[in-house]
Amino acid sequence: MRIFSNFDTKLREQTFQEYQSKYGVDNVLCFWRSRLYQVYKVIFPLLSLVFFTVLGLIFFYKRLWGDYFGYIVVAFLIIDIVFAFPMVTKYIDYKMDFVIVIPNSIMMYAQGGIFKRNIVTISAQSIKTISLQKSWFLYSVFDNGDIIILTEGDNEHYGEIVLRRIPRVEKRRNQIVKVVGIDLQADQNPHP
Helix, strand or coil, X not given: CEECCCEECCHHHHHHHXXXXXXXXXXXXXXXXXXXXXXXXXXXXXXXXXXXXXXXXXXXXXXXCCCHHHHHHHHHHHHHHHHHHHHHHHHHHHHHCEXXXXXXXXXXXXXXXXXXXXXXXXXXXXXXXXXXXXXXXXHHXXXXXXXXXXXXXXXXXXXXXXXXXXXXXXXXXXXXXXXXXXXXXXXXXXXX
16 A cells, blocks of 8 residues: 555565566565564554553442543543554554665665655765674564674765664674675684
C-alpha cells in the first residue's frame, strides 16, 4: 500500500528485487529488525494496555452505575489511543525499517511515520570497523544484537551507524563483509 511518496509498504520487496536483478541473488543482502523487537516493543505493550483497560473497566463497572460509566469508557478510549500511538510507531519501525547490502555499499532505510523516510548509504571504502554488541540478557537468549559500523564519516551525523535489534548478528556481520567485499582483518590486527 502506498500512501504519499514517503510511505510505501512494498518498498522493501521492490528494492530488494531491484538490486537482486542488478547485482545477482548472491550479491544482495536484505535484513530487518528481529521478532524480539516486535514482541518487546509492540505486542507486549499492546497486551498490557488491553489487560489494564479491561481491569479498569471491570473495576469502574462494579462501582459506578448509570450514566457515569459511559464517561469512564470514553476516558479509557482516549487514554488507550494516546498509549497506542507509540506502539503504532514501533510497529512501523518493525515492518518498514530495513538494510540493503550490495557490493561496495550498505543502505539503511528508516521510516519515521507516514511523512518521513531517511535513507543512509555507506560506501565500503569509508568503513573502518564493523562491531557487534549483545548487551542484554534477551539479546543473548534470542541471538539478537546491534551491528555498529564505524566509518570515516565526512558528515558529523553519520560517522557511526548502528543497526539495532538485528537477528543472528554474527552471521549478518559475516554476510555484510562478504557482500561488500572488505577485509576487516587487516584493520583489526595492529601492525608491530
